[in-house]
Amino acid sequence: MNSHLPVGRLAAHLESLSRERVWLAILAGTAAIALADANFPTIGFAPLYIPVICGACWGLGAREGYFVALLTAILAVVPAFHIAVLSPHLVALRVGIRIATFVFIAATIISFRRSYDREVFHAHRDRMTGTLNKEVFHGRCATAIKEAGRARQPLLLVILDLDDFKAINNREGHLAGDEVLRTFAKGASSIIRREDLIGRIGGDEFALLVRVPSIAEGQGFARDLHARLSAVLAESRHPVTCSMGALLISPHAPRDAGELMHAADLAMYRAKQTGKNAVEIGRADEPGLGPVARQVATPRQGIA
Secondary structure (H helix, E strand, C coil), rough: CCCHHHHHHHHHHHHHHHHHHHHHHHHHHHHHHHHHHCCCCCCCCCHHHHHHHHHHHHCCCCHHHHHHHHHHHHHHHHHHHHCCCCHHHHHHHHHHHHHHHHHHHHHHHHHHHHHHHHHHHHHHCCCCCEECCCHHHHHHHHHHHHHHHHHHCCCCCCCEEEHHHHHHHHCCCCCHHHHHHHHHHHHHHCCCCCCCCCEEECCEEEEEEEEEEHHHHHHHHHHHHHHHHHHHHHHCCCCCEEEEEEEEEECCCCCCCCHCCCHHHHHHHHHHCCCCEEEEEEEEHHHHHHHEEEEEEECCCCCC
16 A cells, blocks of 8 residues: 555554554544534544544454444444434334444455455565565565664574576476476465564575574574484475575674674675585674684485
8 A cells, every 4th residue: 555645654653563552543533523522413423433443454454343333333323322313213223234344444445454354465575485575575574684783683594596497497497497496485474483584585595584582592592503404305396405604693782784794795705606505694793794613414315
């Protein structure tokens, strides 16, 4: 959704609010409208419940949205009970119409929200692998690195390249290459945690940003990650190996995501240029972002 349009700006604003703040706004708005409707029943403030319903459906979800729709529908017809000229049948009809109208509005907004979420998801994903695309990965990576610095959380930034991937395309065709990419992306995504990041940043290049317990344990974590990713690739019908550059980012390391990505990229090229099927590990807080360790994976039989 275009964030420059009024609707886009409103959606972005709602996205930035916590659930607690959305609930507070919904309850405050509902109470204010109900109070005004009770004191001035002849004016008719009930239509003002519609923005409240829309906000609840968009910011809280389907179940909460329907609940707010039913609640506001009941509140909207409360003044009718004080009008003596209305028969019970007319009151019941008014209640039914109000509930049906508000529930229909809620269902419409919930449908829009699901479509919006689906479009946002696909806009952020690489069509081939389902991982984050390059632009979104860079943006989320920069945000996560800054947040980790404030939280004093060490990170591991990884860039890896599939070794001799072009040979698969040349020998087996692009369908085989696509299968390798999808198999790797699915396996890698199952290894990392939900809060970690994985993205496809090139033809056969991927990047990961994962949390590590400490910098001291980071080297072993990186080696284990390379071994597990290599095992994923070995299980493919067209097995290849991978060269991996891993950069340990301590809480007091520089926060420039572009420079950190470049350093991890250089580490990956060092691993590739010195034999492939290896992991080169560096630290972001070292002068020149130099390497601190290198591990060459044991070649697997039958892997090019």
